[in-house]
Amino acid sequence: MIRLISLLLLSWCLSPPLAAQSRSLEFPLNLRPAFIEQLLARQVFAGADTSLRVWEDGQACNYLDLAEPEPRLADGHITTRARASAQVGTAIAGRCLSVVNWQGYVEVDQQPALGIEPGTVQFRVTDSRVFAADGETAGVVGTVWKWVKKHVQTRFERLQVDLNPLLGELRQLLPQVYPQQPAPIQRILEGISLQSATVDAERLTLTLQMDLPPGFVDVPMPADEPVLTPAELERWQQSWRQWDAFLTHFIRQAGQTAVSAQTRAELLAVLIEARRDLLPVLTRPNADTRSLTDLFVKTWQRLEPVLQDLSAQLPAESAMHYLTFMAAADMLATIESIEGQTGLTLNADALRRLARLANPDVGAELLQYSTDVDPQLRTIFGFGPPLPRLPSALPPPESRADDPEARAVSGLGGYMLAVRPMLVLQDSHYVELVERLNGWAPTLQVLDEYLPLVQELLDRVVGATLNRHELAQRYKTLFRPLVLAIAWQESCWRQYVKQAGEVRPIRSNAGAVGIMQVNQHVWRGFYELDALQHDVGYNAMAGAEIVHHYLVDYAIAHKEHEHEGGMDNLVRATYAIYNGGPSHRDRYRRDNVRASLKRIDQSFWHKYQKVREGDPLVVAECYTG
Known part of the structure; x- marks a missing residue:
């Protein structure tokens, strides 16, 4: 026993510290049945209309054709069933005397295995069968099957997955995202390999492995100053803007390729959540590059399952690009989730390289950060053409702030001529309402005049929103009190x-402005930032449009009204999303929610009930309480 203890102590003393040991990490690439089907179409069934002539006698008299492959995945193997047609005959005097014409199916079982060439996966045929048209019996062609079976198997074994282009992209990316560690990165690059290929009922999983060498984690990072200097602040602003531009560009591109509205809604939710995550970082005086790393990891955890679904909807070549991006992002996120520092750098070159994994043709616009409205972004995600606004030639709001005579517009002159023809709310009374309310910071003494005007404006905005965006009749009764209650909750019906001593647009520390407290950072590209601040009608329309989006694409789409509470749940869920982002959709019915959020939700619910009961002007409680 003493000798045993001594040996254990000696081995422990001689072993390297844990921090100095290398660490192996694995990254699964999941290929869905749709991807396998596309590979079959490209590599095996390459004829017209996804067909394959498996065998013929050279005179087109005896042949077997396959078409329309449908792979099914099971534990350990892939079974592909294809529609089959065969002819058996005799060639006489240059003509074919057909003896048998047959229609049926062929099934082929394959198992994946690592190929002879590194980075490749081959699919070995383990069995094959033939069925008559009823899908159950072999039929008359059963005897012929023995003759052509080997040809079928040979053709199917052409199927392979070659990950070498993907591995090549990873080897080019790593030195750019870890520029401070050239020697360890070289060791990692040499060790990245394909380890296994397995199949279950849902996916083919290809597992990549890489080894982190000793000392790769806990790399000494440059110490940050307690408060950023102006030059450091400028570099930080450039970094987060590049990250925001990269993510926006990537999600816009993914949204263009998405087939289903649900996938597009999930992509937009990732963008909204990522931008919301960025808000507290923007207000920190000592933010550093690690902040972006943390945001990258958090965003990837949301984005990865959406891209998995998206890749199954794409052609094989595009799907492989997305799989390459996913492998790279998953690798970086896994490394960065390890306790400690690694020196990950998300600079412009690294972000461009990462984006080009998903789209090799990405252009110079990738990292362009703009606050202009992006009509393409709005169209892709179902918001339609940009919202109309009143012309920017309005007098400065401050000049009309406390002047009742200036607010009481008696004539609009040539102003209406400048209103865009597409303006839904184009009537002169709407313009007069906006004119009167712009620049008005209400006080308790003028509420009797002010609140009815705001109510009328919001009612018109609700009607305009329902004209622009579809909403099933059964939900329309929720929409008006929902918009009015949110405006009450967010701003007490105030734009200013x-x-x-100065009248200014009402603004939160996080960048939300106006009567609907639309966040300028979160909704960059969807709305004009100047109009959100200085046009109460535009801000109200933007907020109502966002409410509609959250109600339809999240609360209704996720069937919140089918939980206990019924239709009221749609209201609660929509406001929770408006307040906290799409991830907050079900917080109103969860127990593990912070007390502060519960108070916010209860306060909103009180307001909604008041508005629904028919007395929205009780918003005056804001000013008296």
């Missing part, structure tokens, strides 16, 4: 407040 008076601060230090």
Whole structure:
């Protein structure tokens, strides 16, 4: 026993510290049945209309054709069933005397295995069968099957997956995202390999492996100053803008390729959540590059399952590009999830390289950060053409702030001529409402005049929104009180407040502005930032449009009204999303929610009930309480 203890102590003393040991990481690439089907179409069934002539006698008298492959995945193997047609005959005097014409099916079982060439997967045929048209019996062609079976198996064994282009992309990416560690990165590059290929009922999984060498984690990072200097602040602003531009471009591109509305809604939710995650970072005086790394990891955890679904909807070549991106992103996120520092750098070159994994043709616009409205972004995600706004030639709001005579517009002159023809709310009374409310910071003494005007404006905005965007009749009764209650909750129906003697648009620390508190960072590209601040009608329309989006694409789409509580749940869920982002959709019915969020939700629900009961002007409680 003493000798045993001594040996254990000696081995422990001689072994390297844990931090100095290398660490192996694995990254699964999941290929769905649709992807396998596309590979079959490209590599095996390459004829017209996804067909394959398996065998013929050279005179087109005896042949077997296959078409329309449908792979099914099971534990350990892939079974592909294809429609089959065969002819058996005799060639006489240059003509074919047909003896048998047959229609049926062929099934082929294959098992994946690592190929002879590194980075490749081959599919070995383990069995094959033939069925008559009823799908059950072999039929008359059963005897012929023995003659052509080997030809079928030979053709199917052409199927392979070659990951070498993917591995090549990873080897080019790593030195760019870890520029501070050239020697360890070289060791990693040499060790990246394909380890296994397995099949279950849902996917073919190809597992990549890489080894992190000793010392790769806990790399000394440059110490950050307690407060950023102006130059450091400028570099930080450039970094987060590049990250935001990269993510926006990538999600816009993914949204263009997505087939289903649900996938597009999930992609937009990732963008919204990522931008919301960025908000507290923007207000920190000592933010550093690690902040972007943390945001990258958090965003990837949301984006990965959406891209998995998206890749199954794409042609094989495009799907492989997305799989390459997913492998790279998953690799980086896994490494960065390890405790410690690694020196990950998400600079412009690294982001461009990462984006080109998904789309090799990405252009110079990738990292362009703009606050302009992006009509393409709005169209892809179902918002339609840009919202109309009143012309920017309005007098400065401050000049009309406390002047009742200036607010009481008696004539609009040539102003209406400048209103865009597409303006849904084009009537002169709407313009007059906006004119009167713009620049007005209400006080308790004028609420009797102010609140009815805001109510009328919001009612018109609700009607315009329902004209622009579809909503099933059964949900329309929810929409008006929902919009009015949110405007009450968010701003007390105010676009402007008076601060230090000046009238300014009401604004939160996180960048939300106006009557609907539309966040300018979160909704960059969807709305005009200047109009959100200085046009109460535009801000109200933007907010109502966002409410509609959250109600339809999240609350209704996820069937919140089918939980206990019924239709009221749609209201609660929509506001929870409006307040906290798509990930907050079900917080109103969860127990593990912070007390502060529960109070916010209860406060909103109180307001919604008041508005629904028919007295929205009780918003005056904001000013008296």
